Amino acid sequence: MIIQLDKNISTTALAELKHNLEAIQYKYNPVTTQFQDYLVAIGKTDFDIRKIGQLEGVKDIHRVSDGYKLVSKKWKVQDTVIDLGDAVKIGTGHFSIMAGPCSIENEAQIEDTVAHLVKNNIKIMRGGVYKPRSSPYSFRGLGIDGLKLFYKHCRANGIKIITEVMQVSQIEPMLDYVDILQVGARNSLNFNLLDALGQVDKPVLLKRGISGTIEELLSAAEYIFSNGNERIMLCERGIRSFEKSYRNTLDLNAIPILKAKSHLPVIVDPSHGIGIRKHVEAMSLAGIMAGADGLIVEVHSQPEKAFSDGQQTLNFMEAERLYQRSLQTFDLREQL
């Protein structure tokens, strides 16, 4: 059960509300976000929802039978749209493209990419400065200094930044230089990281785990929301299966299901999904028709020289074609 509270609920009214919940053996979790105050109440007793809904200080009340509560569409029918400022919005009714290299490599690469994005009117640049790598001996990213460089050029050109955060201690130093914090597939069940990201006022893009269920993805988002951060995007990036003729099984089934179950925006990552450069466009357009609110794609001026993921990275010409076709496809979907 989700109880939305009046901003100015009195101490007495709150106590009375909690008393009523205790009386029906419900546990409650107070949640305060950027936008609102809630009580998330969990229990099994049957009761008259109107009785609680009519209490002083209660703005609205909804039953939510799912395991996840605050991210469910059962209480919030209107989809969440995340406003990054400067008219950059993510969510239903908008279409977003986040493009850039797998790893931030050096200043020239940032400049090239920013110029490419500006030319194509793409508003959000992706690029990793902390890289999760299978081997401890691989390149692990340029770190905070790379991020500052990344920020300098994006800021100067009106481009928003999305980049991955791997651990709690990285959050604070990154905050001034990012617009969206990304949680990678390997950290999708790193609950301490999720808790911490819930206490930050930056949007979070949360990738589905390498073999994460849709239920787990929504529960991970619940961690962030219940800690106070409502600005969450869900990202399908491919799951692990027996099939080996591509990198990951991009699971487009997840798109309509996530859109039906949750009010949060859903982004598709076709690059890590199919993982084969020449098929990234087909999977992107398919993802859009499946209902995605945006794409996150890997783009590099010279994919064959990229530090990582070159085999799935588009060059600038391929990327331009993708941007145009994506918009045409999105337009068709909105008109249908």
Add this chain to the structure above:
Amino acid sequence: MIIQLDKNISTTALAELKHNLEAIQYKYNPVTTQFQDYLVAIGKTDFDIRKIGQLEGVKDIHRVSDGYKLVSKKWKVQDTVIDLGDAVKIGTGHFSIMAGPCSIENEAQIEDTVAHLVKNNIKIMRGGVYKPRSSPYSFRGLGIDGLKLFYKHCRANGIKIITEVMQVSQIEPMLDYVDILQVGARNSLNFNLLDALGQVDKPVLLKRGISGTIEELLSAAEYIFSNGNERIMLCERGIRSFEKSYRNTLDLNAIPILKAKSHLPVIVDPSHGIGIRKHVEAMSLAGIMAGADGLIVEVHSQPEKAFSDGQQTLNFMEAERLYQRSLQTFDLREQL
């Protein structure tokens, strides 16, 4: 290696060709289809392909490094288009919809469905008369009598028929009443059935196995082709994964990969894929943008009363919307 032979290759020339293949330790399999004569030669020795290509009676010659040979795009760059007659064609450049119930139930149901298809200009009706069922105690279909009824109404209305064949002994009696024979996911590696279907001059729609790899699907098609039948369609219908919030993981990644590897048409089955009625449309449109040549969808006048698969079957109104949107999406794809 695929060697296309002249239709009138002389016995001497053929003997000479075989002699040359033996000399380089290649095994060869003669293949005669509706359209052409081939030798499929397999071996490891390195040799000068021109030497064999220039022999008398050799029309063309191609190296094919894949495990499957005749269904590979490596020798046949121009995609296969299957002509069912009456201007009904399946393959690149055409868009096909096959619609109808999971099971043929009775004459009234056939009549209703045919009227619905005629109204919407859909040219191919699906419907099972032999049903593979998990339990031996479930309804197993109306059999050959059901097929004759099915045929009577379709024939009278210019509708083509696709229906599943489950075993070799069913093929012969079915031949006069079908336009396309379908091999179901459970029989995708039933090699004796595939052999037999290769000896028949009817198009075959071959579904990917329940957890079949893309390589296995192409090898299964090779069974049919190498037995003499070139008219094969490949069908993605969802694979088995750990995810349980939908029926099967419709693997749209398979679409661009199959289109790149093979010259055969590729059809998507969103009904068995995601398996949830309200999401069938999204997955259909996504499949089209991924590059599919057609859809096979379950449609019923009253899905909630269907003998089987009701939860994933569209009613006529939903189906009409799907047909229209599918065509609009296909049109966009062709214009991009």
Add this chain to the structure above:
Amino acid sequence: MIIQLDKNISTTALAELKHNLEAIQYKYNPVTTQFQDYLVAIGKTDFDIRKIGQLEGVKDIHRVSDGYKLVSKKWKVQDTVIDLGDAVKIGTGHFSIMAGPCSIENEAQIEDTVAHLVKNNIKIMRGGVYKPRSSPYSFRGLGIDGLKLFYKHCRANGIKIITEVMQVSQIEPMLDYVDILQVGARNSLNFNLLDALGQVDKPVLLKRGISGTIEELLSAAEYIFSNGNERIMLCERGIRSFEKSYRNTLDLNAIPILKAKSHLPVIVDPSHGIGIRKHVEAMSLAGIMAGADGLIVEVHSQPEKAFSDGQQTLNFMEAERLYQRSLQTFDLREQL
């Protein structure tokens, strides 16, 4: 619900029984096996089981809530033991080893293997004469002539034969030359083959599908039993997963679960399971401790020269060690 009938139930009593089932809206399927007559009744109404149990001609009656009925342990608590004659028995309390090559290749190979088995007191020889192969161009086995050779040498030495049957039309010609008919993983949902094997009085070893669920395996066995053949063995042979450091994920979890759910014997195939020669022994012994009633293993005098599956086939020395250790492990398990 399973109703065991008296062998001499009168027509009147049978009619009365059916009448009673119809009265409570139950459908019934008469099943006559080598051993007994049954009615398998399926329905949803609640009713007093004693009322039917006390009818004339009813020997025993049991509710079975599983989807599969006759193969369930819910009505037949005492495990099935299959008697092949000559004191060769398979099932709880006995331990069986079936060993031999993947494919029957020639007479010398049969003679070598038979001598090896006789020396080690192994009573059942495996060997394929019909081989399911991914590619239509691969060796597909020696067929019925190979089987006759196989039979000649086994018969002369008191060895029983297990070999794979791939299609209905092969059954009849094979019957005189086999002791156990094997259904391979690719045919585990070939329902027509299962139906036909239910009408034969030969034991059947049924392999779990390549990605078959335990429920599907039991339902496949139900096909055989409900057609009249009670002598069925279940075989775990590895499932398909994302892991690629071995051939298949031999799923030993299936062993205790199958033994708890069903009264049928359970055999483990470690050769196709892990698929790596040096690890076959470890997985065999593990399978025994998990509760298996026997092993089916690939053995060849010269694995490196085997026509197929050499990488997972034991040589005679390795096999002898396996036989001894398997028996020691089985002895320990029985004493615990």
Add this chain to the structure above:
Amino acid sequence: MIIQLDKNISTTALAELKHNLEAIQYKYNPVTTQFQDYLVAIGKTDFDIRKIGQLEGVKDIHRVSDGYKLVSKKWKVQDTVIDLGDAVKIGTGHFSIMAGPCSIENEAQIEDTVAHLVKNNIKIMRGGVYKPRSSPYSFRGLGIDGLKLFYKHCRANGIKIITEVMQVSQIEPMLDYVDILQVGARNSLNFNLLDALGQVDKPVLLKRGISGTIEELLSAAEYIFSNGNERIMLCERGIRSFEKSYRNTLDLNAIPILKAKSHLPVIVDPSHGIGIRKHVEAMSLAGIMAGADGLIVEVHSQPEKAFSDGQQTLNFMEAERLYQRSLQTFDLREQL
């Protein structure tokens, strides 16, 4: 390539060695552990290994072609045995049982369990004080205070403690109260946590990811080792598959493969594996015959009242039977 260095290698000799590696374009990573100094060198050039092996200060040198290096058996043929003190050793030749509740709940529960372990001569107690939970609203463990209680009773009774650590900031406060730090399946690719655990002189038990490959597990262990900690155990706890008749697919195939590829001890977790109380024993004994060096099992005085995982937790009587049978099985394995 792994180069073991003399403890007293001179600065000149080290410089000379590095110079030689640079000359053949090898990158090197200095690694200093509790026991030894290494250079892990990575490159592709072919060279004469003896030339480097004979340099001053080089104790030994080995080529290791695997992606993981220090945890590979290719350079360290003798298996790692981890000594916890008081004659408690883990690794080849020893058999270890770690038993206890999923979660530490209260002092009475600890006392009960410790008494049970002492009675059965079990030397290591498991119990979670930080619990990774799908829902943010579930019980997350008693934290550091619970650990101190846990420690008090174990210490007093000569029992070693293994417990899960979820994030870097927890390590330091836990150090004085644990004997083994456990990394859970959800954190198996949390590289920052692995880095940090490499800098601590406590043994680490590393669980395979929920759908982690064997290669990923070994690479995760490489993170810990290359940061300086050689005392690592690998733990198989079940992977995610399509099968739903048990909790996870306990992958016993991983046991012989890990033992063949790595010198590290391998532990099996049958409780999270099959996840069904009555089948835990069968999977434990199977795991032992597959080659495991030990078990980690969930045990509780009243499983039905446990805060978490009750359905897979043994009661004390079941646990005693398991301990005895495990030892008998281990004894047989060692004698074979």
